Amino acid sequence: MEYLKIENLRKTFGGVVAVDNVSFDVEQGTLLGIIGPNGSGKTTTVNLITGFLKPDSGKVLFKGRDIAGLRASKITNLGIGRTFQMVKPFYRLPAFKNLVVPLFSPRVKRMGGHYGEKDTLALDILEDIGFERDSAVPYKPASILPHGYLKRLEMARVIALQSELIVFDELYSGLTLAEVASISPMIEKLIETGKTIIMVEHRLKELFKIAHKIVVLDQGKKIAEGSPREIMKQPSVKKAYLGVEL
Amino acid sequence: MSTERRRERIDRPIKAVTDDIFCLSSMREIAYLVIPRILPIVGLLLLGFLVPTYWRKVIVITFIMGMMALSWDFMASCGLTSLGQALFFAIGAYSSAAVNHYLGLPIYLSIPLGTLIGAIISTACIYPALGLRGIYFSMVTLIIPLMLMRVVETTGILGGTEGITGLTHFPGMFITTTISMAALWATFFGLRRLIDSDYGHIFVALKDNDRAVEASGLSIRWFKVQAIFIGSAICCFCGAFMTHYYMSVGMSAFAVDLSIFPIAASVVGGMGTLAGPLLGAIILGPLSEALRTFGSFRVVIYAALLGTFIVTLPEGLFPYLARKYQQIERWVEAPGGISED
Amino acid sequence: MLVYGFINSVILMMIALGFSITFGISRVANFSHGGFYILGGILTWYGLIKLGLPYFLSAGLSIIIVGIIGAVMYRVVLVRLRGLELSEVIATFSLGIVILELLRGLGVFGYEFRNPVFIDGSVEIFGVGVGIQRIIIVCAGAVLLLILHVFVHHTKMGLAFRGVAQQEHTALSVGINPDQVSMLSLAMGSIMCALAAVLILPLGVISVDEGYDILIKALAVCIIGGLESTLGVLVAAFIIGYIEVLTSMYISSSLTSVIPLACMLVILLIRPSGIFGKSKEIEERV
Numbered sequence: 001m002e003y004l005k006i007e008n009l010r011k012t013f014g015g016v017v018a019v020d021n022v023s024f025d026v027e028q029g030t031l032l033g034i035i036g037p038n039g040s041g042k043t044t045t046v047n048l049i050t051g052f053l054k055p056d057s058g059k060v061l062f063k064g065r066d067i068a069g070l071r072a073s074k075i076t077n078l079g080i081g082r083t084f085q086m087v088k089p090f091y092r093l094p095a096f097k098n099l100v101v102p103l104f105s106p107r108v109k110r111m112g113g114h115y116g117e118k119d120t121l122a123l124d125i126l127e128d129i130g131f132e133r134d135s136a137v138p139y140k141p142a143s144i145l146p147h148g149y150l151k152r153l154e155m156a157r158v159i160a161l162q163s164e165l166i167v168f169d170e171l172y173s174g175l176t177l178a179e180v181a182s183i184s185p186m187i188e189k190l191i192e193t194g195k196t197i198i199m200v201e202h203r204l205k206e207l208f209k210i211a212h213k214i215v216v217l218d219q220g221k222k223i224a225e226g227s228p229r230e231i232m233k234q235p236s237v238k239k240a241y242l243g244v245e246l
Numbered sequence: 247m248s249t250e251r252r253r254e255r256i257d258r259p260i261k262a263v264t265d266d267i268f269c270l271s272s273m274r275e276i277a278y279l280v281i282p283r284i285l286p287i288v289g290l291l292l293l294g295f296l297v298p299t300y301w302r303k304v305i306v307i308t309f310i311m312g313m314m315a316l317s318w319d320f321m322a323s324c325g326l327t328s329l330g331q332a333l334f335f336a337i338g339a340y341s342s343a344a345v346n347h348y349l350g351l352p353i354y355l356s357i358p359l360g361t362l363i364g365a366i367i368s369t370a371c372i373y374p375a376l377g378l379r380g381i382y383f384s385m386v387t388l389i390i391p392l393m394l395m396r397v398v399e400t401t402g403i404l405g406g407t408e409g410i411t412g413l414t415h416f417p418g419m420f421i422t423t424t425i426s427m428a429a430l431w432a433t434f435f436g437l438r439r440l441i442d443s444d445y446g447h448i449f450v451a452l453k454d455n456d457r458a459v460e461a462s463g464l465s466i467r468w469f470k471v472q473a474i475f476i477g478s479a480i481c482c483f484c485g486a487f488m489t490h491y492y493m494s495v496g497m498s499a500f501a502v503d504l505s506i507f508p509i510a511a512s513v514v515g516g517m518g519t520l521a522g523p524l525l526g527a528i529i530l531g532p533l534s535e536a537l538r539t540f541g542s543f544r545v546v547i548y549a550a551l552l553g554t555f556i557v558t559l560p561e562g563l564f565p566y567l568a569r570k571y572q573q574i575e576r577w578v579e580a581p582g583g584i585s586e587d
Numbered sequence: 588m589l590v591y592g593f594i595n596s597v598i599l600m601m602i603a604l605g606f607s608i609t610f611g612i613s614r615v616a617n618f619s620h621g622g623f624y625i626l627g628g629i630l631t632w633y634g635l636i637k638l639g640l641p642y643f644l645s646a647g648l649s650i651i652i653v654g655i656i657g658a659v660m661y662r663v664v665l666v667r668l669r670g671l672e673l674s675e676v677i678a679t680f681s682l683g684i685v686i687l688e689l690l691r692g693l694g695v696f697g698y699e700f701r702n703p704v705f706i707d708g709s710v711e712i713f714g715v716g717v718g719i720q721r722i723i724i725v726c727a728g729a730v731l732l733l734i735l736h737v738f739v740h741h742t743k744m745g746l747a748f749r750g751v752a753q754q755e756h757t758a759l760s761v762g763i764n765p766d767q768v769s770m771l772s773l774a775m776g777s778i779m780c781a782l783a784a785v786l787i788l789p790l791g792v793i794s795v796d797e798g799y800d801i802l803i804k805a806l807a808v809c810i811i812g813g814l815e816s817t818l819g820v821l822v823a824a825f826i827i828g829y830i831e832v833l834t835s836m837y838i839s840s841s842l843t844s845v846i847p848l849a850c851m852l853v854i855l856l857i858r859p860s861g862i863f864g865k866s867k868e869i870e871e872r873v
Binding site: 093118 | 444445447448450451453454455457458459460461462463464465466
């Protein structure tokens, strides 16, 4: 039984086919990269998997159970966490209180595994993700944090949720090379601890270093699938990207 | 060459000192902190019990309106901007009236029951609209009370246009004032506590970013239901209270001015601060009483005031006063012409 | 029944169109719609009865005045609140109330406040007698829709309007001033609103409460149809229009005003963005 299996997923927006019969599967403990030019349906695919959109047809089988069309919060509680391409912090709350919200979720309650106050736990998670604990940063309202911290805050949320399958939607976009270099090891660490990861990414170089498998989308269709090495050789991928050196 | 000037704002030294609780060292500093907190409580106590009877009635109404404003502000800070707070008021009023009139329950049962039943009905009424956000939600909340009013009017249920009359009255003015004042402070401190708690942060998050709340594994619809329940319960209490205060309930419970008042109070006082709406209600309540002779122009003045405030002082009176209290402002020259702030 | 349903629907459409146009272009929900409607009617009445102007002059003038008020409202008030949805709503809502309650305070109440019909008389359609005024309304509605379609799709200004409606910042970068377009959209919405008032009000008495009714009806139609879709407004108007007529004929005329509410709640439960609302599905699901 596959861990996550996408079968003939299809989504149209008023005549425009955003995702057209896409199928692929993800094995437990691996990192799948989804790439493709702008408008190829990557983010839509993520939204379909995580329940933020309802597919027109097709199945999303998570550990054998069809989760397509369930509410996003339900899917999150089943163990699929996601980040957003455009960061979505709670601007009026301090950074560490941003993590207190997911700590209220039924999933965290069910998983247990933490003692003490939610605040302490939130600060612990933030420290792991690169917020200096003794500094003022975790206590600042999210509205004044720089972009790099907000991206980490997005990551921290899925960690707080103890998600087993994590979907990163363009995590690296808008980050400097140094920031990418500091986040990549964290992702590798997540895989080492047994998490499964789907990454939608434009920064191919960084992605290919850590991905086990790549799915290429173009205009809503899957045009290639395979290991990073195989993908780089595919002429159809080059054509889709046209001008992007791989 | 003209030099631009900008306004510079600096915290008063005493504010900087008293920000840290460990540094309180003089009576002056203690007074700086305590006076703005004690003053309104003592002031309202004196006002509530010492003024002549006629004005005491006004003050009771002001308290109730203050609670409506608090409830509106709470819901607005959860991202649920209602233009029809009268709906909750009316449902609460009719529920407690029905309980009192048809079932013959005494007043100390009919008000709590009316509040509870009313909050449940209100939440059910608003439930279909909970999938909507921002102005879409506002539009629907504007429509529902006016439509429900039509239903009561045309079908003649619950007394129709006549309303329900002859309800039990409060035992005395002293008790009325006490209950309304206690309820007001309980609402104020309760809501403030709620917003500051971890549980309350979910409501704040709801407005900031509902998709991220969903991605945090929390069903936003469920938390919106809770927010509406809390908010409407407060209004339903107001409705139930006023019903017994007037000993009758009628179509006027749905009136537009009941929806406008909480908004006006919040905007004048400062949205999202809880203390602001309270201040706004305390200013607008007596004012509207003084304007009673103007009849329908009263609503005009309200609405005009509302419009003026939202354009000229969008932050509201309370944050404005708080700033004046805590900061020194002065004009300094800004080479290069920096605009204010 | 068929005929009356049709007329009723066109009336609803005319009422809702102004609101929908303004919202569709500038995203300003003009809650003073009802106020403008009654203002348009009462100005016409004032010009006609008190000043003794010819009917069409007075009607034209009042339409222009209301249009100007709409534009001024944008210039003076809304331009400072752009983007703050809540403040926009409160500002327009309070202006609408100021207009309506002011008129009430000035004593607009009673049978004397009544515009005469354009042409008296009636004709028979499918065996039903129909007042000429109603026929004028239907024709005007059709012409209005046609003009609107041509304007939006075949003129430069229409293109600018659509540009601002879709992406304000991009429109700004190609030299369209969104503020100007928004102001025009408000003026247009107000003009349509006053036009509807001039055409429809002769059928009844001008009353302040009607102003609130109009706002509710316009909102209900727009919500059911999908807020920014003209086609949606048309379809929703016909749905509500016919259901209203059917209810008053077969169930009870007193329930007519409840029907839009019921329709709206049902639609909201099934499709929150309305029948033709293309608004982002992602947002709607959350």
